Amino acid sequence: MDRETAPAPPETSAQAAWSDAASREAIQLIADGVTRVAGFGIAAISVVRGDPGYLEVMAVAGSETAREELKGRHTPIEQLTQELEKADDWGLLRFVPHERLEPGLGETWGWVPDVDPIDDSPDAWHPMDLLIAPLYDDTGRMRGTLAMDLPVDGRRPGEAQRAVLDAYAEQARQAVIVALERQALADQVRMGEAARRIVRKATAQLSLERIVADSREAMIEGFRAAGMWLQTFDDVGGRGAIYSADGSVIELTPELVSIAETAARRAWEIQEASVVAPYVPFGDWLTPEQGEMILAYLASIGIESILFTPLGAGPQCLGNLVLTRAFGAPEWSAAEATMALDIGHDLGRAILNARTFEREHKLVEELQELDAYKSQLIATVAHELKNPLTSVMGHLEMLESSPDLNGTTLSSLHVMDRGARRMVRVIDDLLLLSKVGDPENRIIAAPVDLHRVVDDVIDLTMVAAQQKRLELKVDVPDQAVLALGDAEEIDRVCANLVSNAVKYTPADGSVSVSVEMAGSEHPDQVVLTVSDAGIGISQSDLERLGTEFFRSSNPAAVAQPGTGLGLAIVRRIVERHHGRLEISSELGKGSTFRVFLPAA
Numbered sequence: 106m107d108r109e110t111a112p113a114p115p116e117t118s119a120q121a122a123w124s125d126a127a128s129r130e131a132i133q134l135i136a137d138g139v140t141r142v143a144g145f146g147i148a149a150i151s152v153v154r155g156d157p158g159y160l161e162v163m164a165v166a167g168s169e170t171a172r173e174e175l176k177g178r179h180t181p182i183e184q185l186t187q188e189l190e191k192a193d194d195w196g197l198l199r200f201v202p203h204e205r206l207e208p209g210l211g212e213t214w215g216w217v218p219d220v221d222p223i224d225d226s227p228d229a230w231h232p233m234d235l236l237i238a239p240l241y242d243d244t245g246r247m248r249g250t251l252a253m254d255l256p257v258d259g260r261r262p263g264e265a266q267r268a269v270l271d272a273y274a275e276q277a278r279q280a281v282i283v284a285l286e287r288q289a290l291a292d293q294v295r296m297g298e299a300a301r302r303i304v305r306k307a308t309a310q311l312s313l314e315r316i317v318a319d320s321r322e323a324m325i326e327g328f329r330a331a332g333m334w335l336q337t338f339d340d341v342g343g344r345g346a347i348y349s350a351d352g353s354v355i356e357l358t359p360e361l362v363s364i365a366e367t368a369a370r371r372a373w374e375i376q377e378a379s380v381v382a383p384y385v386p387f388g389d390w391l392t393p394e395q396g397e398m399i400l401a402y403l404a405s406i407g408i409e410s411i412l413f414t415p416l417g418a419g420p421q422c423l424g425n426l427v428l429t430r431a432f433g434a435p436e437w438s439a440a441e442a443t444m445a446l447d448i449g450h451d452l453g454r455a456i457l458n459a460r461t462f463e464r465e466h467k468l469v470e471e472l473q474e475l476d477a478y479k480s481q482l483i484a485t486v487a488h489e490l491k492n493p494l495t496s497v498m499g500h501l502e503m504l505e506s507s508p509d510l511n512g513t514t515l516s517s518l519h520v521m522d523r524g525a526r527r528m529v530r531v532i533d534d535l536l537l538l539s540k541v542g543d544p545e546n547r548i549i550a551a552p553v554d555l556h557r558v559v560d561d562v563i564d565l566t567m568v569a570a571q572q573k574r575l576e577l578k579v580d581v582p583d584q585a586v587l588a589l590g591d592a593e594e595i596d597r598v599c600a601n602l603v604s605n606a607v608k609y610t611p612a613d614g615s616v617s618v619s620v621e622m623a624g625s626e627h628p629d630q631v632v633l634t635v636s637d638a639g640i641g642i643s644q645s646d647l648e649r650l651g652t653e654f655f656r657s658s659n660p661a662a663v664a665q666p667g668t669g670l671g672l673a674i675v676r677r678i679v680e681r682h683h684g685r686l687e688i689s690s691e692l693g694k695g696s697t698f699r700v701f702l703p704a705a
């Protein structure tokens with residue numbers, strides 16, 4: 106036992122488990138035949154795997170010890186090729202008599218049975234003799250070997266025995282090629298599937314750039330591609346962006362882009378991913394001139410072939426995916442084309458999603474712009490009105506205090522003064538509305554004692570309430586109830602609600618105001634409640650309450666002076682404090698407004 110093999114790569118040192126069971130069985134049967142029919146003590150069939158190539162023993166027949174020792178062994182092809190240089194050419198078989206083996210070289214390859222030659226005659230088998238059939242495929246590439254040892258009669262094989270061995274070598278050749286092809290196919294499917302899983306995961310993203318960035322590596326690896334690019338068509342049939350594998354923009358001529366687009370639409374119709382390569386005829390969606398033009402362009406950037414896949418969703422074709430292979434790379438298989446088309450469906454859906462998202466995003470932006478414009482307009486107009494109005498009021502006041510005015514003039518001045526004051530209130534509300542609706546103008550939050558807020562508001566509304574003989578009930582706990590927010594704005598919320606309650610409650614009614622912690626369900630909130638036994642609000646009005654300038658349709662409410670801005674201001678202030686406004690009301694019975702604010 107003096108010839109040793111190279112150490113096996115760790116992943117397949119045991120049984121050659123990579124191939125499918127049917128292939129393994131077929132190859133084992135051939136090895137068995139060599140021992141039983143051709144009369145050898147041992148036969149081993151190996152296949153070429155890996156890069157750089159090595160021989161891996163796949164089936165051993167004959168001696169149990171040899172089987173144990175040989176199965177799964179790896180030997181670099183290089184060593185075998187060197188030994189074969191000295192071989193006699195016996196058809197498919199090669200024979201290297203032991204005399205020709207260089208001592209050092211021979212020891213590194215094969216398996217040597219522990220026997221002696223039966224006699225001194227020249228045709229006696231020597232344990233160091235090497236009889237092997239290298240198995241080549243149709244392109245002349247070595248794919249495996251059939252090796253035998255220990256002839257039963259102890260002699261080097263004669264003509265008849267060689268013919269039998271030749272027949273087995275041919276069988277072994279075919280079986281090995283089939284096994285390798287099946288394996289390659291299984292590998293492709295596995296890699297393609299891995300790529301598809303990654304693409305699927307990536308399609309959860311909403312931007313196509315991100316999807317391409319996250320899945321390109323997996324696609325290129327999974328499809329053993331040199332690169333990829335992806336073209337999308339926009340809604341109106343124009344050309345969208347082209348994303349290449351490395352993120353750079355690929356400069357395709359307009360003619361190529363247009364061919365690709367027509368081809369993609371046709372390919373989506375017939376649900377087919379197809380190969381454009383010198384080794385296959387062009388699909389019927391390409392004219393020969395177009396095909397040649399594409400191949401010439403590809404060759405100019407070092408690409409031999411492409412797998413062209415349409416992307417789409419439903420009946421709609423949305424783009425195409427192109428995977429490329431350089432010269433000398435393997436040909437595209439049908440399994441890869443199927444996998445690519447599946448990915449085309451995944452990416453198609455992703456493109457649709459990304460588009461919908463983009464559209465919605467744009468719409469929201471437009472609405473926001475419109476809203477900002479409206480706010481800007483209100484703020485500007487209010488500002489421009491305020492200054493002249495202040496001056497009008499100043500002069501009115503001056504005139505009113507003049508001693509030599511008669512009664513009629515004076516009462517006219519009073520009416521003008523009331524009107525001007527009302528205008529000031531509207532303008533102040535407008536200015537406040539635009540201030541609290543401006544996202545740029547953030548609140549500076551601090552603890553605000555609601556107890557104090559309520560007291561101040563009650564002080565201010567007391568007179569109005571007394572005029573209507575309203576009962577004002579205030580319920581606040583002894584300890585401070587602290588909200589977190591802008592004191593002035595929270596004060597405004599309370600004032601608007603209480604003044605509405607007083608305004609929309611008929612004489613002799615009652616209004617109550619209370620503050621408290623929001624309770625166990627919302628321990629981090631405080632609540633301000635303003636309720637009245639007033640005219641109430643109808644269900645349909647409730648739905649629109651809080652939109653700017655909305656006043657209810659109830660004649661009893663319209664009879665009261667108002668602008669329809671008070672609740673809009675309340676709603677905006679509550680929103681920007683991340684609070685919540687709850688309104689419950691019944692027409693003719695009364696209303697309750699509850700404001701939840703973050704606790705300090």
Ligand code: ADP
Nearest residue numbers: 605606609641656657662667668669670671672
């Ligand atoms: P304004 O009171 O200036 O009209 P608001 O924005 O404060 O504007 O209120 C909008 C509308 O909601 C009022 O016109 C009124 O119809 C209704 N409303 C508000 N508060 C009450 C209330 N406490 N009871 C009945 N209706 C109310």
